[in-house]
Amino acid sequence: MRKLYEVRCAACCSFALLIRGARIRNASRLLVVGASLAMVASSLQAQAQTISYAATTQPEDAGDLIRVDAMIAEKALTGELQRVPSPRVDRIGRVHEYFIQNHDGVPVYGAGFSRQRDNGQTVSVFGRVHQGIDLETFPGLPAAAALARLEEVAGAGPATDALPTLGILPTPLGEFVLTWSAPMRDRRTHFIDAHSGDPVHRMDHIYAEGAVGFGAGITGEPQKVSTWHTEGSYQSWDRLRPAELVTLDGGNDLLNAFLLALPGPAWLDAVGEDDDNEWSNPAVVAGHANLGLTYDYLFERHGWRGMDGEDGRVFSIVAAGDFLNAFFLSAPFGPQRTGVIAFGTAPDDIPFVSLDVVGHELMHGVTFSSLVARTGLPFLGTHTFILGPSSFTVEGEVVRCGDTYTFEDPAGDDDVTAPLLCFDENGMPTRSGTGRLALFWDEGGAINEAYSDIIGASVEFAFHPPGDGLLRADYANGEDAGVSGRRMDAPRSVRIGPLGYPEARGQEFRFVVALVGERSIVYTGYGMRGNTPFRTSGYGYSGVHWNSTILSHAFYLAVEGGEHVPSGQTIQGVGGANRAQVEQAFFRAMVDLVPPVTTFEIMGVAIRQAAADLHGAGSAAFSSIHQALTAVGL
Numbered sequence: 001m002r003k004l005y006e007v008r009c010a011a012c013c014s015f016a017l018l019i020r021g022a023r024i025r026n027a028s029r030l031l032v033v034g035a036s037l038a039m040v041a042s043s044l045q046a047q048a049q050t051i052s053y054a055a056t057t058q059p060e061d062a063g064d065l066i067r068v069d070a071m072i073a074e075k076a077l078t079g080e081l082q083r084v085p086s087p088r089v090d091r092i093g094r095v096h097e098y099f100i101q102n103h104d105g106v107p108v109y110g111a112g113f114s115r116q117r118d119n120g121q122t123v124s125v126f127g128r129v130h131q132g133i134d135l136e137t138f139p140g141l142p143a144a145a146a147l148a149r150l151e152e153v154a155g156a157g158p159a160t161d162a163l164p165t166l167g168i169l170p171t172p173l174g175e176f177v178l179t180w181s182a183p184m185r186d187r188r189t190h191f192i193d194a195h196s197g198d199p200v201h202r203m204d205h206i207y208a209e210g211a212v213g214f215g216a217g218i219t220g221e222p223q224k225v226s227t228w229h230t231e232g233s234y235q236s237w238d239r240l241r242p243a244e245l246v247t248l249d250g251g252n253d254l255l256n257a258f259l260l261a262l263p264g265p266a267w268l269d270a271v272g273e274d275d276d277n278e279w280s281n282p283a284v285v286a287g288h289a290n291l292g293l294t295y296d297y298l299f300e301r302h303g304w305r306g307m308d309g310e311d312g313r314v315f316s317i318v319a320a321g322d323f324l325n326a327f328f329l330s331a332p333f334g335p336q337r338t339g340v341i342a343f344g345t346a347p348d349d350i351p352f353v354s355l356d357v358v359g360h361e362l363m364h365g366v367t368f369s370s371l372v373a374r375t376g377l378p379f380l381g382t383h384t385f386i387l388g389p390s391s392f393t394v395e396g397e398v399v400r401c402g403d404t405y406t407f408e409d410p411a412g413d414d415d416v417t418a419p420l421l422c423f424d425e426n427g428m429p430t431r432s433g434t435g436r437l438a439l440f441w442d443e444g445g446a447i448n449e450a451y452s453d454i455i456g457a458s459v460e461f462a463f464h465p466p467g468d469g470l471l472r473a474d475y476a477n478g479e480d481a482g483v484s485g486r487r488m489d490a491p492r493s494v495r496i497g498p499l500g501y502p503e504a505r506g507q508e509f510r511f512v513v514a515l516v517g518e519r520s521i522v523y524t525g526y527g528m529r530g531n532t533p534f535r536t537s538g539y540g541y542s543g544v545h546w547n548s549t550i551l552s553h554a555f556y557l558a559v560e561g562g563e564h565v566p567s568g569q570t571i572q573g574v575g576g577a578n579r580a581q582v583e584q585a586f587f588r589a590m591v592d593l594v595p596p597v598t599t600f601e602i603m604g605v606a607i608r609q610a611a612a613d614l615h616g617a618g619s620a621a622f623s624s625i626h627q628a629l630t631a632v633g634l
Contacts (some may be wrong), residue, residue, distance in 0.1 A: 050170070052128040053113070054605040058617070069122045072099060072113055075129075079105070081112065088374050088592070091303045092613065094118050096592050098375040101129050104137040106178070108168045110380055110597040116613075124609045126602055127595040135176050139166060140195035146180035149197040154184035159263075159332050166194060169201060171519065183332050185262070200519050207364040207448070208327040236272030236288040241295055243306035244313045247272050247288040248335075249281070250342070254321030257342055260335065267315065267335035283351035287318035287343055290358040297359070297459045298366065301580060302587050307339065307365040309373065309591070314362070317342040318353055324483065326357055328364035330378065339365050346481045354480035359459035360452040367448055370591035377596040381542070382444035384599065386510065387423055387436040394533040399526045402433035405514035407522060418514040421521060429515065439510035439528055440521070443599045445544030446508075450551035451590055453477060457488060458583045466576065475556055488556040491549035492565070497536075499529055501549040504566045505600065505633030506530060508550065509543040550600065550632055557628035558582045564631035571627045574620060581621035585611035604634030 055065040075081040081099040088096045094116055101111035113127035141149065143163040150164060151157055164180040169191055171177065178194040183205065191201040236247035248270040250257035260270050272284035279285045291314065298304040305311040315335050320326075323344040334340035341361040346352045371379045391400030401422035406415050422435030460473040467473070470480055477485030487493060492500030502508050511527035525536040527543075557564060559582050561573025574581055588610035594603060608626055615621040 049131045050128055051131065052599070052602060054126050054602050056124045056605065056609045056612075058612075065122060065125065068113075068125045069115075072115065072125070075099075075101075082107075084374070084376050090588070090592050094123065094592075094613065096374060098595070099127075100376065103130075103133045103135065103168055103176075106137045106166055106168055108133070108176070109170060109179075110377060110595075111170070112375065112595060114375065114593060114595040116593060116609075123613070124593060124606075126593060126598070126606055128597060130170060130176070133168065133176050135168060135178055137166075137168070137178060139178060139180065141180065141192075141197055143180065146192065146194065146197070147182065149192055150180065150182050150184060150190050153192060153199045154186045154188065154190050154202075156185040159183040159185050159187075160337075177519070187258075187329065187333060205330045205333055206327050207330065207361075207368070208325055233273045233275055234277040236284050238288070238292055241292065242299075243295060243311040245288070245291050245295060246313060246315050246335075247284055247291065248315065248317045249284055250317045250320040252319045252322055252345060254323065254344075257317050257320035260317055261329050261333055261340050261342065263333070263335065263337045270317075272318075283318040283343070283345075283353060286351060287316055287353035287358065290353060290355045291316055291362065293355060293463050294359045294362045294459050297462045298362075298455075301458070301462065301583060302591075304366065304587075304591065307362060308369040309366070312338055314365075315340040316358075316361075318351060320344050324352060326352055326361050328361050328368070330365070330368045331372070339368065341365060346478075346483055350481050352478070352481050352483070354478060355463065356456035356460050357478050357481060358456075360456035360477075363452040363455035364448065366455075367451055367590060371594075371596050374592075375596050379448055379590075379594075379598070380444050380596045381442045381544075382597050382599055383440055383442050383542070385438045385440040385513075388439040388510070388512075388528055390422075390434060390436055392437075392528065392533040394526060394535045397535070399437070399512055399533070400433060401435040401437060402431055405522065405524050407514075416516065418516045418522065420524070421513045421515045437512050440513050440523065440542070441508055441510045441547060442542035442544050443547075444597065445542055446547035447551060447598060447600065447603050449544050449548035450555075451586070453486070453488060453548060453552045454555045454583075454586055458579070461576070461579060486545065486549055488549065488552040489560070491553050496546055497534060499532065499534060502529070502547060503549065503553050503564070503632065505550060507566065508547045509534065511543060551603065551634070554628040554632045554634065555582065555586055557631060558625045561624070564628075567631045567633075569627070569631040571631055572620075572624060573628075574624045578621065581611075581615055581619075582625060584614055585621065585625055588614060600634055604629045 053068055055061050055068045057065060072081060080102055082102055084098040097115045099113045101108045108130055111128055111130050113125055115125050116123040146164045160183060164182040167179055167181060169177045169179045177200055179191040179200060180194050181189055181191040183189045187205050189203040192199050238245035248260055248267055249272045250260060260267055295306060307314045317340060320342040321344050324346050326343040328341050329339060331337055331339045343353045368378045391398055401420060404417050404419050406417045419431050421438045422430050423438060424430040424435050457475050464471050464473040475489040476487050486501050491503050494501050507530060509527055509529050511523045513521040514524055516522055523542050527534055557571045557573060559573050559579045561571045563570050586607055589606040593606045593610060607629060611622040611625045
């Protein structure tokens with residue numbers, strides 16, 4: 001069993017906040033950044049301790065698995081752990097349960113265990129618990145007053161009719177805050193202190209990247225479009241597949257797309273239409289056709305039905321705006337509160353709806369839906385940090401403990417100035433120049449992005465022949481839409497400034513953060529990759545896309561094999577003919593095994609367990625996956 005003690009690094013869900021005009025106070029230059037805000041504590045609770053578990057039936061874990069299983073049974077009897085109703089039964093007959101940690105009857109956000117059982121016997125356990133929580137759980141604010149305060153904080157009304165949820169929110173430094181939270185119509189879930197009403201955290205719900213007709217897609221090639229014939233026209237509404245797939249036309253207007261993404265009937269007037277079923281709108285043609293192909297891939301390869309696994313209606317918006325991006329907006333948003341995926345327009349007016357991009361975004365929906373159904377929570381960002389140097393110099397600018405960071409407050413006209421987060425030799429926050437900079441990254445967010453890239457590439461290989469060029473399957477991201485993105489096969493070949501995308505642990509991008517008030521941090525856009533300092537050219541964030549290639553490169557190596565350059569190891573891949581074995585193991589680890597708070601290390605163990613579940617621990621597939629994960633440091 002891998003048992004990890006984490007005193008400082010607790011779970012905290014990430015969310016994005018655009019911050020403009022940010023700068024280190026010891027320099028005069030201006031830096032435009034985008035920041036991820038997370039929770040941080042001003043002091044440590046001495047008795048609190050976070051313990052993560054990864055226990056399997058592998059011989060070295062067998063005794064520990066028995067002990068963890070007994071602990072779950074004991075805590076379930078006392079009410080400290082509560083089982084989520086309706087455990088999931090997977091394709092091979094295994095039962096998957098999730099237990100939420102409670103403190104005095106109040107759930108601890110992100111804490112709990114995901115347990116796999118076979119004929120009543122426990123096969124694996126993944127999760128974390130917080131010990132030594134010392135917190136009063138009776139809120140000072142009643143629910144109705146908390147909802148009113150949440151509306152003030154969000155500047156928008158609630159997204160649902162439900163009252164706010166009372167919970168305990170862990171901070172990255174091991175402190176706990178009693179909070180009220182609710183999803184609001186600004187497309188974020190906001191958390192406020194349940195006593196003072198002060199805002200403490202917010203989570204973004206946007207994850208950014210019939211009849212049969214024909215039409216030309218984004219490459220000019222004809223594509224089948226599953227349509228519905230009604231009242232003299234054909235609609236991009238697929239009712240042939242078990243899950244209805246509905247493609248809406250956003251009119252290249254982002255505001256309109258966001259209005260369509262709100263719950264309500266507006267979507268009925270935005271379904272793509274054509275008079276004679278010979279479509280000429282490439283965004284609708286390619287987006288709708290590729291959504292259908294992604295559905296087919298998920299069902300045929302993994303037995304997964306649509307976005308939610310239950311053949312619920314799937315909504316997408318094409319021509320969502322003149323921007324080079326795509327995103328998934330999670331429940332309770334979307335036309336029917338089930339989420340929606342949306343796609344912008346690439347340069348030269350090319351709709352950003354290539355097959356790998358559509359697969360990428362739908363997989364964000366699968367990740368969200370599968371975790372919520374199994375655990376009650378989505379797959380969360382996991383902010384962890386290491387201690388770096390006291391200072392470093394990048395592009396002639398010194399970043400050091402004791403400095404402050406200034407950024408524009410998005411809620412007002414004034415600048416906010418905050419000290420860089422550093423720690424002294426006793427592990428306590430300090431503003432002394434002799435402290436050491438805390439270097440953060442979002443592991444959960446990077447895993448989420450890696451999975452979407454993996455499925456995006458896998459869908460391509462299911463329907464396109466391998467090779468270079470248009471309509472060929474490869475390990476590049478978005479190339480059929482004319483975009484040169486990150487690569488899973490050779491991450492380092494794509495540059496982020498002077499540095500390449502990472503190919504192993506130890507190469508990840510970590511960011512200096514600023515402490516705002518007592519509980520929030522801002523990713524500054526200054527950081528280090530290994531011993532090399534960097535500065536983002538346009539904006540800083542938590543590195544989720546950049547660091548995703550650590551895991552996606554392992555997937556590539558497990559399939560194709562070859563030399564892993566940083567480690568010098570040579571991996572014997574399963575080969576293209578057997579790629580389904582690797583795809584299925586990776587997919588199973590996410591939808592069936594992992595808890596909502598997951599690090600790279602736990603993900604590596606879970607993928608190995610999934611491979612053993614499906615193919616056996618002595619199989620060639622298990623060996624290839626194990627070699628690849630080991631090579632990248634997982």
